[in-house]
Amino acid sequence: MSSAKISGLMIEAGFLVIDKPEGLTSQRVVGKIKQLMRCRKVGHTGTLDPLATGVLPIALNRATRLIQYLDEDTKIYSGEIELGVESDTLDRDGEVIARYSGSLDFDREQIEAVLARYLGQITQTAPVYSAIKSKGRPLYAYARAGIEVKPPERRIRIDKFTLLSYKAPLIAFRVVCSKGTYVRSLAADVGRDLGCGGRIWSLRREASGRFNLEQAISLEALNDLILSGEEPPLLSSLDVLDHLPRLVLSDAGLQNRVAHGMALPRSEWPDSWSAHLAGIKAETEILLLDSADNLLALARLSDCGDDDDDDCSLRMSRVMKAAGSE
Numbered sequence: 001m002s003s004a005k006i007s008g009l010m011i012e013a014g015f016l017v018i019d020k021p022e023g024l025t026s027q028r029v030v031g032k033i034k035q036l037m038r039c040r041k042v043g044h045t046g047t048l049d050p051l052a053t054g055v056l057p058i059a060l061n062r063a064t065r066l067i068q069y070l071d072e073d074t075k076i077y078s079g080e081i082e083l084g085v086e087s088d089t090l091d092r093d094g095e096v097i098a099r100y101s102g103s104l105d106f107d108r109e110q111i112e113a114v115l116a117r118y119l120g121q122i123t124q125t126a127p128v129y130s131a132i133k134s135k136g137r138p139l140y141a142y143a144r145a146g147i148e149v150k151p152p153e154r155r156i157r158i159d160k161f162t163l164l165s166y167k168a169p170l171i172a173f174r175v176v177c178s179k180g181t182y183v184r185s186l187a188a189d190v191g192r193d194l195g196c197g198g199r200i201w202s203l204r205r206e207a208s209g210r211f212n213l214e215q216a217i218s219l220e221a222l223n224d225l226i227l228s229g230e231e232p233p234l235l236s237s238l239d240v241l242d243h244l245p246r247l248v249l250s251d252a253g254l255q256n257r258v259a260h261g262m263a264l265p266r267s268e269w270p271d272s273w274s275a276h277l278a279g280i281k282a283e284t285e286i287l288l289l290d291s292a293d294n295l296l297a298l299a300r301l302s303d304c305g306d307d308d309d310d311d312c313s314l315r316m317s318r319v320m321k322a323a324g325s326e
Contacts, residue, residue, distance in 0.1 A: 011039065013062035013295075013320075014234035019216040020048050020056040032219055033058055036226055043067055046075070046208045047131055049184070051093050054205035055216055063237055065318055069285055069298060071243040072209030073179050074159070079203035081171040081187040084196050088143070089129040090184035091200035100196040104168040111171060114193045115161040118186060122158060126151040127184050156181045170201060210240060237295050237320075238287070245280055246287035247273060249296065258288055258297045261319050266304065266312040277301060285317065295320050 020029055026047045034042040043064040045057045054077075059067050083104050087094030126132045128143045128151055142149045157178035164172040171190070175183060184200050191198020206213055217225075217233055225232055238246075249255050257264060266274070280286070282303035288296045297319045304312035 011060055013237055014060045015063055015240050016058040017211045017215040018056045018058050019218045020053055022053050023050055025050050026056055029056055036223055045070060046072060051091050052203040055208045055211050055213060057208060057211045062320060066237055070240060076176050076207040077183050077203060077205050078174045080201040081190055081198045082201040083169040083191055083198045085199055086197040087199045090127050090188045098197055111166055112163050114190055115163055118158045118161055121155060123153050124156050124182060124185050125153050127182055154180055241287060244285050244287050246289055248289050250291045261316045264314040
């Protein structure tokens, strides 16, 4: 069993929400958590730039197997755009490549009109200094080596882009957007549209899917909890996967089949399952629990046809505790 022991506390699986400080990479935060909590496996989801602060979801031990199943489609950020300056990284950590000498005397209506252009589905180009990969290497590796690579484009969604205040040269904003949005690119685009250039001055992630700042703890506070022997504010796997349907397996034989990664054909389902699964689309991930609400596995429902379809089954996509494991 992959568990972390903290002053007598055993963590088999769980999630933490860290309030990432400025100046650390997301991977550096993972390293600190691994050291603090003595976990064998630690992972994060939703990379934050070193300059950015805020919500960084952390998975511990067996929970790292569940990262791909999290519902983090919607992100919320607040921050500031510095007008009149452009940098190679699109934020204040980068090298200045252009300065604007004209007036930055924009009124609220001008700025709001520009922000409104980005609402809805848009195509965005990744910054050359980003972790997205091209031919197996992150773009920032090419940029640091002076190698020009065409950054990929992706479709993203901007639900809200709100002007909070403007005091030259800083635009304070909040944006609600889809996963994969580069807020640095948004800042540069806003500056370009205003005719003066721009870059991110500060950025804070307020929410990532169901993870938010109210659940977050700083590294310093986490360290203090551990030293005092108190339990960290963990979220369970079921807490963070509450968007997925679930089934309870009380039969020991079915549990054993699941532990071996074997499919469960419809002929072996309890009578109550068919009605429960009737409205669920094929290929939907389903949580399989024991009677004590322990997560046994995630399974996908095959494309079931009529009632006599012999191919109708639940196929294991992720077994949380394999047969014979401890």
